[in-house]
Amino acid sequence: MTRAVARRIASGAVVLWAAATAAYLALLAAPGDIVDSLIGDGADTPQIRAQIITEWNLDRPAVVQYLDYLWRAAQGDLGRSYLLQRPVGEVIGDQLPPTLRLAVAAAVFGVVLALVLAVTTRHRWVRRASSTAELIIVSTPPFLIGIVLLSVFSFRFGLFPVSGDQGWAALVLPAVTLGLPIAGVLAQVLRDGLDRALDEPFAVTARARGLTERAVLMRHALRHSLIPAVTLLGWLTGALLGGAVIIEQVFGRPGLGQVTLQAVGNGDMPVVLAVVVLAAAAFVVVNTVADLAYLLIDPRLRRSTS
Amino acid sequence: MTLALPRPVARRFTLRRPRPGLTAAGLVLLVTLAAAAWPSLFAGDPLAADPLRVLEAPSAAHWFGTDQLGRDVFDRVVHGARHSLSIGVAATVIAVGAGILLGVVAGLVHRVADEALSRGFDALAAFPLVLLALLFIAIAGTGTTSLIVAIGIATTPHHARVVRAQTLVVRQAPYVTHAVAFGASRPRLVLRHVLPNVLGPIPVLAMIGLGEAVLIAAGLSFLGLGPQPPSPEWGAMLSEGRGYLHIAWWASLLPGAAVTATVISLTVIGRHVQHRFEGRPS
Numbered sequence: 001m002t003r004a005v006a007r008r009i010a011s012g013a014v015v016l017w018a019a020a021t022a023a024y025l026a027l028l029a030a031p032g033d034i035v036d037s038l039i040g041d042g043a044d045t046p047q048i049r050a051q052i053i054t055e056w057n058l059d060r061p062a063v064v065q066y067l068d069y070l071w072r073a074a075q076g077d078l079g080r081s082y083l084l085q086r087p088v089g090e091v092i093g094d095q096l097p098p099t100l101r102l103a104v105a106a107a108v109f110g111v112v113l114a115l116v117l118a119v120t121t122r123h124r125w126v127r128r129a130s131s132t133a134e135l136i137i138v139s140t141p142p143f144l145i146g147i148v149l150l151s152v153f154s155f156r157f158g159l160f161p162v163s164g165d166q167g168w169a170a171l172v173l174p175a176v177t178l179g180l181p182i183a184g185v186l187a188q189v190l191r192d193g194l195d196r197a198l199d200e201p202f203a204v205t206a207r208a209r210g211l212t213e214r215a216v217l218m219r220h221a222l223r224h225s226l227i228p229a230v231t232l233l234g235w236l237t238g239a240l241l242g243g244a245v246i247i248e249q250v251f252g253r254p255g256l257g258q259v260t261l262q263a264v265g266n267g268d269m270p271v272v273l274a275v276v277v278l279a280a281a282a283f284v285v286v287n288t289v290a291d292l293a294y295l296l297i298d299p300r301l302r303r304s305t306s
Numbered sequence: 307m308t309l310a311l312p313r314p315v316a317r318r319f320t321l322r323r324p325r326p327g328l329t330a331a332g333l334v335l336l337v338t339l340a341a342a343a344w345p346s347l348f349a350g351d352p353l354a355a356d357p358l359r360v361l362e363a364p365s366a367a368h369w370f371g372t373d374q375l376g377r378d379v380f381d382r383v384v385h386g387a388r389h390s391l392s393i394g395v396a397a398t399v400i401a402v403g404a405g406i407l408l409g410v411v412a413g414l415v416h417r418v419a420d421e422a423l424s425r426g427f428d429a430l431a432a433f434p435l436v437l438l439a440l441l442f443i444a445i446a447g448t449g450t451t452s453l454i455v456a457i458g459i460a461t462t463p464h465h466a467r468v469v470r471a472q473t474l475v476v477r478q479a480p481y482v483t484h485a486v487a488f489g490a491s492r493p494r495l496v497l498r499h500v501l502p503n504v505l506g507p508i509p510v511l512a513m514i515g516l517g518e519a520v521l522i523a524a525g526l527s528f529l530g531l532g533p534q535p536p537s538p539e540w541g542a543m544l545s546e547g548r549g550y551l552h553i554a555w556w557a558s559l560l561p562g563a564a565v566t567a568t569v570i571s572l573t574v575i576g577r578h579v580q581h582r583f584e585g586r587p588s
Binding site for chain 1: 425432437447448525528530531544551552558565566574
């Protein structure tokens with residue numbers, strides 16, 4: 001058990017190292033001088049150039065530059081945005097809460113909706129209708145869903161604010177927009193899982209013991225169908241992060257997405273690199289949690305690993 | 307000797323089972339392809355602005371209404387098919403090409419190198435596509451070419467994984483062993499025996515990948531990172547229309563509907579072909 005956890009943490013560290021290295025290589029590969037890339041569209045003065053050269057050790061050998069970069073990243077020092085004249089950690093820290101609120105709300109909405117859909121739409125026709133709806137939702141660009149919801153609920157009926165991040169009402173539409181495609185994918189996976197579980201011998205046994213179909217579904221099959229869904233946790237985080245960039249733009253919300261977009265537009269590389277490393281960190285954490293969740297859901301795994 | 311076997315009556319019906327979804331998807335795709343191939347045949351000038359007819363609702367004269375500059379939205383949507391599809395196709399070509407190359411290499415090289423490559427594919431495939439593409443655009447700058455390459459690179463790992471898995475199967479196949487026994491050289495082995503047999507699932511993969519590429523391309527150009535105005539790209543039109551949503555839903559929703567219809571059609575047909583390919587009923 002401890003061995004499995006240790007291996008998990010080690011491979012997580014390797015992924016983080018790879019992400020930090022990839023970000024560093026991207027910086028080197030960018031056209032022009034590394035100092036030019038780091039300045040972006042910011043003020044280009046000799047003082048700032050000198051500051052960048054000392055902070056990134058650009059006057060030292062390449063190996064030292066790289067190792068020092070890794071060492072700083074490991075300590076959580078993500079560098080400095082020369083465009084905004086602020087530490088990157090601070091820039092991101094300021095914008096993280098609204099994005100986290102959006103992501104958590106969307107995840108809860110998506111997962112609950114997927115569970116409800118997968119469990120309640122067992123009947124043939126309802127099921128087919130639900131599958132079709134899921135296909136449409138998954139194939140629709142998320143920003144279009146957002147724009148449709150905006151035009152109906154905000155402009156037509158005036159139920160929710162049009163943009164910004166004031167209070168819970170402003171969170172509803174963005175969270176629904178971000179959560180719907182997630183619900184679509186998860187519901188399909190859960191439904192497949194339920195189908196497979198209900199064909200297993202244990203389902204027959206449970207029915208033979210006189211359990212109602214609903215009890216078989218809720219108490220036995222659902223747990224089995226959760227295993228493939230947990231595998232998707234990593235994908236889910238990616239979908240939330242990537243989706244947030246677009247959704248925040250649609251709803252004019254502040255957050256990590258806006259910061260990233262501005263940074264990309266202005267060539268503010270320190271911020272872009274930090275966002276990439278941060279996303280990798282989120283990916284590692286979520287996958288570790290997913291591995292632990294398997295143990296929680298499936299007692300068979302607990303027995304074989306301990 | 308008259309042994310009458312029961313005729314498989316039911317089978318005949320399942321073969322001819324009507325597939326409204328599939329038919330509709332095929333039609334939508336045909337229309338989109340036609341629009342992409344000969345836009346001028348179906349629609350007028352997408353850039354012709356009429357300042358007297360700004361943000362008019364859909365009517366007989368302007369089927370999809372007009373936008374904030376008085377341009378006909380229908381004309382722009384039709385011409386947009388070429389922009390959006392060609393970005394999607396170009397990105398998919400890059401992704402599939404690079405995917406085949408990396409996948410075959412990973413499937414044929416030494417175990418340790420394969421392990422390293424595969425881990426890389428796994429990690430990249432799980433990373434948010436939008437962020438990968440944004441990283442590339444941050445380095446290479448905005449523009450259509452950069453957008454195409456960004457999406458191509460971001461979707462490569464997925465293709466590479468499938469090709470690698472296929473390569474591992476093919477290299478164990480008896481005909482490869484026989485070719486080795488007959489003394490085939492390594493390049494001949496790879497080009498003549500492994501590669502052609504690895505390519506089997508590629509069309510299906512490319513079809514589904516194309517839908518995804520069109521979707522991401524629309525998203526990124528919605529963010530202003532693709533073709534710049536006034537070019538009639540679907541995502542860019544949506545982004546321009548977003549500002550007028552409260553008075554003119556058609557200027558953003560109808561281009562959005564075009565993206566959605568195209569992507570759904572590609573997905574439906576892709577899944578169908580995939581099921582056929584795997585020998586399962588779809």
